[in-house]
Amino acid sequence: MVQVDVFWSYGIGASFALAAAHQLRARAETGAERRPLPESGEPGGVVTDPFLTGAMLYCAALFAPSGAWLLWGFPNWETMQVGSHSMPAWLVAAFAMTNTTQGVAGYLLTRKLITAGRIRWAVLQAVAGYFSMFFILVHGWDGNGYKRFFSVDKADYRDWAARSALSNVAQWATSSVALTLYGMGVVLVPLMLAMMHRYHRQGLRAAGVRGPGGRTALAITLGTIFVGALGAAIATSLLIHLFTAVTGSIAPGWALGAIVAVPLLWSTMIRRNGLASAVARWLALPAEEQPASSAAPLPAAP
Template identity: 50%
Template sequence: MVQVDVFWSYAIGAGFGTAAARAAVAEPVRPLLSDRRFTTTVLFLSCVFAPSGLWLVWQFTGWETMHAAPTTADLPAWLVATFAMTNVTQGIVGYCVARHLWRSGHRYLSWLQMPLGYFAMFFVLAYGWDGTGYRRFFAPTTAAWRAGEFDPLGFLTSPVALTLYGMGVVLIPTMLWLQAGWWAGDGLARARAGALLLVVPFSLGLGTAAVATVALRTLGVLPGLLACAVLVVTVFHPRGLAGLLARAFPLTTRRSVPAPSAA
């Protein structure tokens, strides 16, 4: 969806950036544009991720815009062009931020960029801007949304969902295979790294966003925001669930290179 892809792109780029920074610690330090893993990330964003978003905008405009724009005629050309661009540029930003943090010795903060991006993505998806994000998601057409229909099971067999399945078969395995390969080593097998990379978005991202959405809808804005702040700090603290999952990754550098103190 247009409203969430900016965060999704950042999360993807950050995931690539942290994995690439760790994989490169035993290699000579190279400028960003000479970093072959950065090139791989940009190619993935521009050739796999961005086209999927444009496909959805063109084919399912209402759903892709969370029913803010029912048809392509309701979308200005500059907005579509900006959407296509940010699907790449925000991933580049995520990569650069994670890479810089890792090289500065802030390894946990570098790793955290990925789940934080997924949390923001899923929060917008679940809450939206008015608490109806999840209802907008499960309405495959603007007509269904305007009629007040809420049929999650029916959505699973809708043309939107079937298209998402097809895209996911290409996007997700490719992303996991690349990132897991960069993480593999120092006792972490590629298959296990891929499984961990799949767990992180759904536990820290979707799980935390779902609880935050329920808190906001049941407690109201001000108490809900306070509860969300406590939730986010608790989950993403180094001693929280995020810290527990981070310890499953080898955040320390390879033995052959002296490591700066971890943040």
């Protein structure tokens, strides 16, 4: 979806960088990521990163075309029942572009955090990308995100109240939109997970670190996405709905929901020893580096 993919692609790029965390840390420490300049043989300013290349190829050759396919074939659904085939061409081009550029942005920022030793914040880049994606799917901008997602087109969305929620979901699950998604998912998801698994295993072996097995790593990854990020998005949406019902107005509902949700998200996901720290530990990612000011002890008084 247009409103969703900008965050999804960011999360994908961040996930690729996390999968190669050990390699990125080692390359940064040894300077191996810089290609020698031909004139002097000294390390120059050309950065070479095969893992970034893999992420870019995935986003540009698979993820972006899948979004364009869905936008052309199902413009109502792909725009969350807002747009149609009459949308301007520049918007379509911008959407296709961001499916790659946001993936690169997610990768680069996560790589920067990894090389700086901020592993917890690196993990949070992927979590934040998926949280934002799920929040839009679940809540959207008007509290009807899930209704927009489970409606094939604008007509279905307008008629949502005429059927039960279960009937709407069942009808969507057998629609041409859903069948297309199933087909794409069979190709895109296993390939993405296989690439990340390969990077992760290579990094563990190179670092001499004993990490989780393939199935365990997959369970941790999917659990972080569908329990951690999706669960947080649903909880945040419910809080906004609750306060909107109590106050009878959307703006106070959003404000009060955010006031309650932010500290909850901080305490469960963001703070040290929260979800992000646990994921880094479970996946045997490089250790978090303490700031220089706190890492070195003060000299003893004479």
